[in-house]
Amino acid sequence: MKTAFLHAFLMTVDTGSMAEASRRLNITAAAVAQQIKALEGEIGVELVTRVGKTVRPTEAGYRVIERARTLLQDAANLKAIANLGEVSGELRLGSINTAVESLVPEVVAQLVIAYPDLRFHIKPALSSELFNEVQHGDLDAAVCLHPLFSLPKTLVWQQLREEKLIALAPLSLADKDPHELLRTQPFIRFDRKQWGGQQVDHYLRIANIVPRERIELSHLSAIATLVGRGVGVALVPDTVMPASITSRIVRLPLPINTRPRQLGILWQRASIHEKLINLFVNQAKILCQSSDIQ
Known part of the structure; x- marks a missing residue:
C-alpha cells in the first residue's frame, strides 16, 4: 500500500473535494481519483462517495480515517529514525497567537535558511489545547505558556521568557x-x-x-x-x-x-523528533535574548 494513496484519501475527506485535494497535493484531480480507486481496490471496499458537489467518506471510510492518519505518521517516524544524522523532516509545532505573530516566524525563517530540507506544520491554539495535543502526541512541540499545574514527567519544558x-x-x-x-x-x-x-x-x-x-x-x-x-x-x-x-x-x-506568566516550549521526553525540537529551542532562546524579540 503506497502512502501516496493514503495522502490522497485523507486530503480528499479533509477538504471535501478531489479538486481541492489535487491543488494541495500538486497533482491532477484525475490522479487523486485514481489513487483513491487503487486504495479502495487494495482494501476491498468503497471509501468515498459524492454528495452533491462534495466528496464524503462512506461508512467504511469513516472507520479507516484515524488508522490511515496513524499509518502516515508511523511512516514519517520511520523516515525520521533513518535520517537521525541529518537535519530533515517535518516538525509539527503548535503555538499561542502572540508567539505566532513574533517569535515563531523569526525562528522558522532562520532554520529553513540554514536547513533547506526542514519542514514545519504550525498550528495556532490556546495553551491548554496545545498542552493536550503535545501530551497525546498530535504535536511534536508547542510554544505555549507553562500550565497552572505541575507538568507530568513525560513532558519537557524549556522556558524562554517571563511576562509580567x-x-x-x-x-x-x-x-x-x-x-x-x-x-x-x-x-x-x-x-x-x-x-x-x-x-x-x-x-x-x-x-x-x-x-x-x-x-x-x-x-x-x-x-x-x-x-x-x-x-x-x-x-x-x-x-x-x-x-x-x-x-x-x-x-x-x-x-x-x-x-509572571512563563512562555516556553513543551515537548514529549525522548521524542523521535528531539533533534529538530532542540534546533528550534536553541534558536528561540537566542532570539528571546536579543533586543529584536524582547
Missing part, C-alpha cells in the same frame, strides 16, 4: 494611576478561558478592582489595537507586539507584584 502583567492605556492617559484607570475606564478583558486571562482575573481580585467591562478578547494584539484607538484600557501580560501597535499605547507597571 501590565496595564495598557492610550497615550493620552500615560500619567494616570493604573489602578484608577482599571476602575474608571472602559475595560477590555483578556479572555478568561486562557491561562493568561485567569492571571488577569486573579490580579483584579487581589487588587479589589471591579472593572467596567466593555469587550472580552483572546487576542493580545487586538486588545492593544483597541486600547490605542481609545476604546478602553486593559490588563495584559507584557508580551511582544508589533511596533505599529505599541507606538499608540503606553505600558504602565502595576503596584502589586504577581507571578
